[in-house]
Amino acid sequence: MTAVPLKPRSESRAKPSRVRLQKGEASSAIAVHALLIVFAIVAILPILVVVMNSFKTTMGIFGAPFAVPGADTFNLDGYKNVFTRGNFAANYLNSIIVTVATIVATIVLATAAAWALVEYKVRISPLLTGFFILGIMLPIRLGTVPIIKMMVATHLIDTLLALVLVYTAMQLPLAIALMMTYFRSVPGELKEAARMDGASEFQVLGIALPLVRPGLAAVASITMLPVWNDLWFPLILAPSKANQTVTLGVQQFVGQFQSDYPALLAALTLGALPLIVLFTVFSRQFIQGLSAGYGK
């Protein structure tokens, strides 16, 4: 029997090369697709139902919750109410500030630390690395009581900066673990050649950085989700109306307008969509980051 030439591999190494076509292949493909489609429907349908109903009248929402908005049920009052009575623009701005600042701080600190832990090996390096990695498992919320005391003492309580500091501390261990795996793959000759030419260590790092760009993207995308979606720290460290993030804003809005269903659904939709869109665009980097970070 002659072997069929190997197909060029795409992204994964998992699939065994097709030495011969198996009889049950077509039927097994159908079964796999069917199962995955069912799972995908369970994952997506509830979100679609909410988004769809946010464009309806209260009557439409309760009369036929699973029907698409028609001429008599379509309306945008929910969105109008959210924008007039809620505080959405400010909430969005706060979330963007906190998330972007945390991503920048995490990337800068984690890149420097990971670079040094990989590059400047001394006796305490493994210990220091272990100390950082341990943080992936540290439940930072359980330190809330002292965190509040510190923030009150430094007058940082109820500021966005307090959130950024805590989130950066929370995300650093995973980001460092991730960046170390990327820095390890930078070829040694490149760095040595730069040093021979008299480059400073900052310049050597600058030469290595373009090679670890996928790592930077991965850190950014895995930092984004937990920070944007957190409820605990905004509730505790920055609860005032001026400093509310979107997650806390939606929570408060829902508490206040429990019976205004169109507004409620509009608030949920507005809270959910930005991240769904961002994730869909960056899903490759995100998944890479998630698996590389925890995989070590």
Add this chain to the structure above:
Amino acid sequence: MIRTGTRYRLLALFVLPALLVYVGFSVYPLLSSVALSFFDTADGGSVFTGFGNYVYLFTDPYVSERFWNALRNSVLFFGIHLVVELPIGLLMAALLTSNSIRRSRGVYRTLLFIPATLSVVIVGFLWRLIINPLWGLISFPLLGDPSTALPTISLMSVWQYIGIPMIFLFTALIAIPDDILEASRIDGARAWSTFWQIKFPLILPQFGLISILTYIWTFNGFDIVYALNGSAPGPNYSTDILGTMFYRTFFGSSGQVADTDLGATIASVVFFIILVTTAAYFVVLQRRLKTYEL
């Protein structure tokens, strides 16, 4: 090669900023929280009381009843994730690695992960609406009955986070070298037995790791319960987990005065439970699992 002394200086220069933030806002607060649990600060002072707060937590009839109830509920919350989220996540991961759907793999992976991008606040309200008897899908008030409320909330959380073990195990599965699978294929092994006899034992360390991470995350759970039921989660505390009890104790609620020391004590007990379980897991199990690794 850079001289040792210079390497120390460079290491300090590059690592120190990250170390300061990490220690200052994560390690120190956790340790300080444990220290705080040995003091009584109720009257504005700070009196060392040894294990006084712990004795109070475990012997006061009302407080200890709340604590054991919250611990039981946290165990159930984790248990449901363990028996529902991880097996289904594993199934999804296995399906995604299937050769026959290779071209649509990325699409499925993205779709299945989307719920994990939502905030729990959104997940909670979304599901509360959908299972609302007014909408007619389900006529039983699942969240209103003490026996079904916590399982229902746990399943909402499973629905949201299932993408995480899925991606994690998917990555582990595709990292298995081809030649191992090739050999079993030539031996005529069927997909089912290949999976259980070859692939699963190989990814057992990763399966163990995601189980322990799930344990840590669920024992720190708070958001979904708070989003749905507030800080005194009913009905009749049937959905009160350790995270909500900690929050309620520290900040107080309509029926309870705030108690900082007791809050720190509960946090320390939770920290201790997580620490001991995780350490025991790594010493006893993960080491044994590693021996299978290639």
